Amino acid sequence: MAKEEMTGRVIHGKRVRLRPWQRRDTLAQELWPRYTEPFSTLWNIPRTISFDDEVRSGWISQRYAWAIEDTYQRMIGRISLREIDVHHGSARLGISLSQHHVSQGLGTEALAAFLDYYFGPLGYSTMLLDVAAFNVRAVRCYERLHFEYVESEWRGAGRDPSIYLLDDPRYKEYASFFRRGRFETMVEFYEMMLTREAWESRP
Numbered sequence: 001m002a003k004e005e006m007t008g009r010v011i012h013g014k015r016v017r018l019r020p021w022q023r024r025d026t027l028a029q030e031l032w033p034r035y036t037e038p039f040s041t042l043w044n045i046p047r048t049i050s051f052d053d054e055v056r057s058g059w060i061s062q063r064y065a066w067a068i069e070d071t072y073q074r075m076i077g078r079i080s081l082r083e084i085d086v087h088h089g090s091a092r093l094g095i096s097l098s099q100h101h102v103s104q105g106l107g108t109e110a111l112a113a114f115l116d117y118y119f120g121p122l123g124y125s126t127m128l129l130d131v132a133a134f135n136v137r138a139v140r141c142y143e144r145l146h147f148e149y150v151e152s153e154w155r156g157a158g159r160d161p162s163i164y165l166l167d168d169p170r171y172k173e174y175a176s177f178f179r180r181g182r183f184e185t186m187v188e189f190y191e192m193m194l195t196r197e198a199w200e201s202r203p
Contacts, residue, residue: 007020007064007066007122008020009117009121011066011113011114011117012113013109013110013112013113014109015070015071015106015109016068016069016070016071016076016106016109016110016113017068017069018066018067018068018069018079018110018113018114018117019066019067019069020065020066020067021065021066021067021078021080022067025067025075025078028075029075029078029096029098032098032099033098033099033100034099035099036099038162038165038171038174039132039134039162039165039171039174040162041160041161041162042132042134042157042160042162042187043131043132043135043138045132045155045156045157045187045189046155047130047153047155047189048155049083059083059084059085062084063080063081063082063084064080064081064084065078065079065080065081065094066078066079066080066114068097068106068107068110070101070106076097076098076100076101076106077095077096077097077098077101077106077107077110078094078095078096079093079094079095079110079111079114080093080094080095081093081094081118082094083128088125088126089123089124089125089126090124090125090126090127090128091118091124091127091128092127092128092129092130093111093127093128093129094129095107095110095111095129102137103137107141108141108144108145111141111145112145115127115145115194115199119196119199119200124196125195125196126193126194126195126196127147127193127194128191128192128193129142129147129191129192129193130153130189130190130191130192131189131190131192132177132187132188132189132190133152133177133187133188133189133190134174134177134178134187134188139190142192142194145194145199146194146198146199146202147192147193147194148192148193148194148198149190149191149192150190150191150192150193151190151191152188152189152190152191153188153189153190153191154179154186154187154188154189155186155187155189156184156185156186156187157178157184157185157186157187163178163180163185166178166180166185
């Protein structure tokens, strides 16, 4: 069966299910309440990717996405794949959960169910992701699922207003994840990886 057909399947977990993303889901996601956590506006600083990088790596521009639904069939999150490398059987993960449904284990459960499908029927061998280092909740989730740290990358934060929170003593524990220069503030992101072998051999 073609991979395009496989991505149209519904994936089931105990409290969640994943189904193919639809246009109406994009509109629904835009209505999610904003995150209230400090520095949350910096979670999604994009990676710097050149066209030459894409060509050398053999990536395809296709992107697949799934909506995460709870037991009431409410759309509570999104999982996506991008930077798909058909030659090496790898792709980069994107995942987001609505503010009202974080810290309930739903994201971890959804991703675990997806990983079974990703390394099983979809036939991939490696999954990559990048995550803001200060997003401790997300980092711990990935570590529980046996993702391993590969390297750090520093990205420019621009003029994001949340940078001024670094002057607040309440957020001093975040300081190590930022490099403040005269003209620019850089934010640390972790590159993480999970292989099929690590996923299948987990306890």
